[in-house]
Amino acid sequence: MTSGPVPAARRTWKRPPFIKRPLLRWGLMVGAAVYITLALGTMDANWGRVADGMPRAYRFFSSFFPPDFTSRGGDIVEGILESLWMTVISTAFGIALSIPIGLGAARNLAPRPVYLCARAVLAISRTFPEIILALFAVKLFGFGPFAGILALSIATIGFYGKLLAEDIESMDPGQAEAVKATGASWLQWLNYAVQPQVIPRMIGLGMYRFDINFRESAVVGIVGGGGIGATLLTSFDRYEFDSAAAILLIIITIVMVVEYSSGYIRNWVQ
């Protein structure tokens, strides 16, 4: 519109792409698309069978209602109580053991050999899901809550130790340095500089782990680790789906209670 001089070269701007090399960028995108297409093709979903399953699913789920809390009431109460104390013990025990391991697995605290050993312990205990650990424990020590507690404790060490180590590694080095500069001993330094920085998150994670351990106590019970899982399995075996529904509802309620109270406690300790 104006007859003024046209700028010699207009400087345009585009956001730099996440992957700089265009060949790699497009290659990855096309590759992913092709793979997903092929994978979907291989899945070979038989929609007729899915359709046949629908009425069965309806019958199956309707047999859950109404949930029956009473006819197996005694077993349910016993199972829940056993699960609860399994949860308390394995959480407490697991956290207690994971503190030294977590300290050892923090790069800014531990010397190199200790760090590598502690990381190895954490990696091993994180490799196996709770149910595999429970299978081992049941094979080694027989049926019952002891096997379940052992499995959950080991799983807790892997979870809590790793997160504790990571929290220590990301603490503010300034505060740590300041306490060290006063001539504090190593334990005093842990108590005054490290602990205050990690404790709120660790309390929150402890609550979270409690919640996980409670849910997992139902799973380890299914392979013979005691607790509510054993009760749940029994009621499925006897086709008492209404009792099973009652158990599931109780588990959901307890998990929700723990969930809300852990949120509340987390806010309070901040």
Next chain:
Amino acid sequence: MLRLVGLCKRYKTGDLALKNIDLEVPDGQVMALIGPSGAGKSTLIRCINRLVEPTSGSVYLNDLELTALNSGKLRKARRRMGMIFQEYALVERLTVMENVLSGRLGYVGFWRSYFRRFPQSNIDEVFRLLERVGLDHMVDKRADELSGGQRQRVGICRALVQNPEVLLVDEPTASLDPKTSRQIMRLIVELCEERSLSAIINIHDVLLAQMFSKRIVGLDEGKIVYDGPPDGLTADVLTQIYGEEDWSETIRAVQDDDDQDEADSASGGSAP
């Protein structure tokens, strides 16, 4: 007296942060260490209490060779050196009282410190110091509830409750506004006089350094390039320390600031 002999520090990355530093700070002297960012000021004072291990050279506190101590003896020696930090470095979730008491950790056993049962004489001393800096009504406040100036006062108390012979002060005013900066610097200098402490104060604000210290040491790229009185900082000297820049404003401002009453009235943040 604090004495540095041939002190060198090379970081793992290969950067030579300190190049053969020789420095003496007599008892009771407050020395300001100025220099551009990355000159090695922080490294220098951290090599004294060995928060950073020097690569070679030695540091003496009176007759004690700090660089030759094993970790247990170093811990004991650190009690004699109070440190004050740039971002205050208070433990944020501990109370003011706990933060100041942490200055006594080198003197009490683990369980005493764990249960926070310090000797009554320590508690008295903390109250005395907090009263001196005007914070004795805040003992039970958490450190993260305080303002910047208040936090730095707590940091000062933590250093002093160690009953140190030397104060190592790392950029005490870098996170503070000009007025608070002056108040904090004045407080540090007054407390050093009261207790005849010697101090090394890292500071990159030339004006503050000149106002509050009788001896200025300029550091550039790990070497001492100036050591002398504040009024010896001519444009040439500042150029040598910081590089080419128009220093006329800085030098004139120093003369204005000789009038103490103007100290609180701003302009402090104008230094490079």
